[in-house]
Amino acid sequence: MGIRDRLSRLLAEAAADAEAIEHHGEWWTWGQVQETARDVVEALDAAAPHTGARVGVVLENRPEHIAVVAAVIASGRCLVMLSPLQPATRLAADIARCELPVVVSGAEALAREGVLDAVTAHGAALELATDGRLRPAGGTAPAEAPANPGVAVEMLTSGTTGPPKRVHLRIGQLDQALVSGGQIPKDGRLLSRSxxxxxxxxxxxxxxxxxxxxxxxxxxxxxxxxxxxxxxxxxxxxxxxxxxxxxxxxxxxxxxxxxxxxxxxxxxxxxxxxxxxxxxxxxxxxxxxxxxxxxxxxxxxxxxxxxxxxxxxxxxxxxxxxxxxxxxxxxxxxxxxxxxxxxxxxxxxxxxxxxxxxxxxxxxxxxxxxxxxxxxxxxxxxxxxxADDAIVRGGFKVQPETVQRVLESHPAVREAAVAGLPDPRLGEVPVAAVEAEPEQPAPDTAELVAHCRARLTPYEVPAHIVVLDALPRTPSGKVSRVELLDLVRARIAPQERVKEDQR
CATH class of the missing domain: 3.40.50.12780 (ANL, N-terminal domain)
Structure with missing residues (x-):
């Protein structure tokens, strides 16, 4: 039995009083999951009725969001992942690029600047409350919208060789991935106490x-x-x-x-x-x-x-x-x-x-x-x-070019370079060096970090930033990342010695 059929059975047959999801020490029962899923399917049948219809979900680690995932996949629609970890401007831009007929989101994400407008420019917004209730939040789903039949999930990934892209996962891929990982239900058993x-x-x-x-x-x-x-x-x-x-x-x-x-x-x-x-x-x-x-x-x-x-x-x-x-x-x-x-x-x-x-x-x-x-x-x-320059920070991929562009958007920065510095806890962390505009007062690192935090996800913000009169370069004129890392190590070494002395 594949994951789509499995979800359909759970939403139809699982005992309503059985424990389904623990969150913050409290349990959601299967009855609560089923009720939310029914409401989601009813709303989608009205807004995006076609097989393979694309449904955006600003997906948080919450029980009601699990119910939405189950409902979308079980109903044969395409789940389009939208990350709440992104700053508001990037989340709004991501939604706008996707041109989705319907987006399901919690109230906090919808209230961020520009997000609701991005949704309603192309479709309908459905606000998902923490108790699983669903209500219209604006916009209208178009009568005709591009579908993605055969695809179960469009997942945003930072990629490894260029700009972020969406990976289209077929239902068969999900089925095989679960089998390969040994996630096979026992015959005749719908629920487990484990x-x-x-x-x-x-x-x-x-x-x-x-x-x-x-x-x-x-x-x-x-x-x-x-x-x-x-x-x-x-x-x-x-x-x-x-x-x-x-x-x-x-x-x-x-x-x-x-x-x-x-x-x-x-x-x-x-x-x-x-x-x-x-x-x-x-x-x-x-x-x-x-x-x-x-x-x-x-x-x-x-x-x-x-x-x-x-x-x-x-x-x-x-x-x-x-x-x-x-x-x-x-x-x-x-x-x-x-x-x-x-x-x-x-x-x-x-x-x-x-x-x-x-x-x-x-x-x-x-x-x-x-x-x-x-x-x-x-x-x-x-x-x-x-074979590329992606930085993997504690499991999250960071594209150096993304961080570089944000740093270079600061008026006092002429040019920036970003590289991955080995880290014993996270594997790698992004670090940066910036070349200051000669006619501007040199920015301090705290100002640059604040600039990044307002425009990047937390794991993209550089762990260390150094301000230089000129970036180190190779004979061909390219920035030398080897020298950049040496400069960063030299700048942070005294700080690390102070921390060590204070322990």
Whole structure:
């Protein structure tokens, strides 16, 4: 049974008094989910009745938003993800580009400057209350609007080689991704008393996949607004979870917090994806808690992970293969090719290519990724870098050009450059250097940080900014990112020494 049929059954047959989603310590029952879903479908039948009709959702980590996701996918429509993490201007621009016949959103996001106008310029706005009630908020859905039949989700991704783009995920991709990840319901059972934790943003593939995995298997969902150490540990402890997921930055946060071992005693494994997890970090977690960290590798384009570690693989191979991304999952083929597309021998580094039903092209097409990798004789894949300049900060991708443009919009900045600085907790953080306009007073770093915070998502804001008379350049006139990083390290070193002395 695929995820669409599974959602349809849950919305029609799940016991109304059964616990569905825990949020802030309170439970939403399946009856509440079903009621909200019915209201959503009724509104969509009036506003966007066609199969494949595109429905925008400003998706927050809240129970009523899970109900909307289930309703849209189960009804055969196309869920268009809209991120509430964006500043108002970018959210409004994203909505305007999509030209959606209907957008469902919470009241706070709709109240942001320009957002409601962007929705009503092309369609109807539906305001979703925290109790699941839905009400018209303005605008009219057009009689005819472009549909996207066959596509279940249009997910916004920051991309790795250029401007943000939307990845179109077919329903078959979602089905295969859940099967590859072992999320298969037991025969004859609609609901389960077991529970799973969802702490990643639903607008990212990691969060969406985990939410769909809960629904596919009928498990109770423990939905966190965002990751924080104490609520995460409390959920593990209260529900006796045997498995949970943490991005590398969250693994570091748990270790740094000194969480007592007995509070995580129920856990048998922790899975980690979104960003590469250093072997030494996984080892530190294992030494501290006796819990193996099982890394996974995937991408939005694959609707989740396509390779990773399992517990049997960890028990047999970890000592010799620590640092690997694991092996291809069932139904997935991996190969490494040179720049001319020729497959490379075992152990050689090149572009990683994937062939799976999870890809947008289907199971017969090799999809070329932007990752540099090698595959060893035991079929373990080793990710060795990226073929582009994207910065991965704690699992979130940051395009240097996006940050650069914002910095250069400041009147006192002539030119800016952005690079990724290695960070033990987050993997990488964006840092920047700016060249000041010679005729203007030089801006201070606090002013530039405030300028960025008003125009970027929190994870895009540079961790450090240095102001220079001239940017470092190569002989060809391009900005030298190597020298830029050296300059940033030199500027922050005294600050780090002061912090160390104060500890």
């Amino acid at each position: 529970a799973s934790l969802v702490s990643a943003p639903l607008v990212h593939i990691g969060g969406l996949w985990r939410a769909l995995a809960c629904l596919a298997t009928g498990r109770r969902m423990l939905l966190m607004p965002r990751f924080a150490v104490e609520p995460w540990v409390s959920a593990v402890e209260r529900h006796g979870l045997r498995a949970a997921s943490l991005v590398p930055a969250a693994i570091r946060a748990v270790l740094d917090a000194g969480v007592p071992k007995e509070r995580l005693a129920s856990l048998q494994v922790v899975t980690s994806g979104t960003a590469p997890c250093p072997a030494e970090l996984a080892d530190a977690f294992f030494r501290t808690y006796g819990i193996p960290v099982l890394m996974t590798y995937g991408a939005t384009e694959f609707a989740g992970a396509v390779a990773g570690w399992t517990l049997p693989l960890h028990q047999r191979w970890w000592q010799g293969k620590a640092g690997s991304a694991g092996r291809a999952f069932d139904g997935v083929e991996l190969r490494v090719t040179g720049e001319d597309g020729t497959e490379l021998p075992v152990g050689r580094t090149g572009r990683l290519e994937v062939r799976t039903e999870q890809s947008t092209g289907g199971g017969r097409v090799w999809t070329r990724t932007n990752d540099l990798a090698r595959i060893d004789a035991d079929r373990f894949v080793w990710i060795e870098g990226r």
